[in-house]
Amino acid sequence: MKRVTLADLKKASKIAAKALNLAKKLVRPEVSLLEVAEKIEGLIIEEGGKPAFPVNISINDIAAHYTPSIDDKSAFKEGDVVKIDIGVHINGWIIDTAITIDLGDHKGLIKASKEALENALKVIKKGVELWAIGDVIERTIKKYNLNPIYNLSGHQIEQYNLHAGLTIPNFNNKSKIKLEEGLYAIEPFATNGIGYVKDGNPSGILKIMDLKAPRDRIARKIYDYIIKEYKTLPFAKRWLYKIFPKNQVDYAINLMKKLDILYEYPILVEKSGGLVSQHEKTVLISDRVYVFPEED
Numbered sequence: 001m002k003r004v005t006l007a008d009l010k011k012a013s014k015i016a017a018k019a020l021n022l023a024k025k026l027v028r029p030e031v032s033l034l035e036v037a038e039k040i041e042g043l044i045i046e047e048g049g050k051p052a053f054p055v056n057i058s059i060n061d062i063a064a065h066y067t068p069s070i071d072d073k074s075a076f077k078e079g080d081v082v083k084i085d086i087g088v089h090i091n092g093w094i095i096d097t098a099i100t101i102d103l104g105d106h107k108g109l110i111k112a113s114k115e116a117l118e119n120a121l122k123v124i125k126k127g128v129e130l131w132a133i134g135d136v137i138e139r140t141i142k143k144y145n146l147n148p149i150y151n152l153s154g155h156q157i158e159q160y161n162l163h164a165g166l167t168i169p170n171f172n173n174k175s176k177i178k179l180e181e182g183l184y185a186i187e188p189f190a191t192n193g194i195g196y197v198k199d200g201n202p203s204g205i206l207k208i209m210d211l212k213a214p215r216d217r218i219a220r221k222i223y224d225y226i227i228k229e230y231k232t233l234p235f236a237k238r239w240l241y242k243i244f245p246k247n248q249v250d251y252a253i254n255l256m257k258k259l260d261i262l263y264e265y266p267i268l269v270e271k272s273g274g275l276v277s278q279h280e281k282t283v284l285i286s287d288r289v290y291v292f293p294e295e296d
Helices: 006-026 033-046 107-123 130-142 217-230 237-241 246-258
Strands: 050-059 062-064 081-090 093-102 154-158 161-168 182-186 189-191 197-208 262-270 276-278 281-285 289-292
Touching (some): 006 033, 006 281, 033 081, 050 093, 062 081, 062 276, 093 182, 107 182, 107 281, 130 161, 161 182, 197 217, 197 237, 217 237, 217 246, 237 246, 246 262
Antiparallel strands (some): 050 081, 062 262, 154 161, 154 182, 182 281, 189 276, 197 262, 281 289
């Protein structure tokens, strides 16, 4: 793994904190999801960063991977549990962070994932075994008579690689694997459901899986743009619609999916329809443990 550039992470962290604060101000009943996503992504770019993935705005039983489409008309409603998951990168070094905003009365649900993250961060250090992190998360969430989401996890991060190497469990999985120096996202999910997610509809969030340029002229043009702008990080279909004609984007994406060049993430939904909360920070383990962003 290339050596992490601390200065890049700190800059990305400051931008991520500003993006989270903007989300807190913007998320209100009757406000458009598309407006919020585009304002957050716009702020990231204005501040000198780049989105490491499309802003995820996952509501109620949707746990992850919802980003509004270019023609999305949906708006927040009273009572919603809104997860805002934001990624910011500088030179490929990523800060991945999330909060849950309560538009109803779900204090226990939201406190469970937030406290689980806080408690997990207390045990994070070089050499800690994975089971110990998951155990803290699971016990904290169950204290609220809720469940962690067992088939979602935190993850190791490398340059331009959002999900690399180790996964960080949200329950005691008995793993004796130890955390080494590196960059990791810790992200507990709490739910009043059974604690598992299933695949839903396609999300409009895509990622290059195979660095193999298609021969087709239109698809090759769009592939080249994706590699130049996003490399192997996730991106939104709606971003491409602002650059290329919609029919060309749809054609190229469908072709590259058939060729296994592109992967489209599914929206992840809690299997029993339970409400879901999420909190997330990024940690760097090196000479000491750094937690990003420092504020949320």
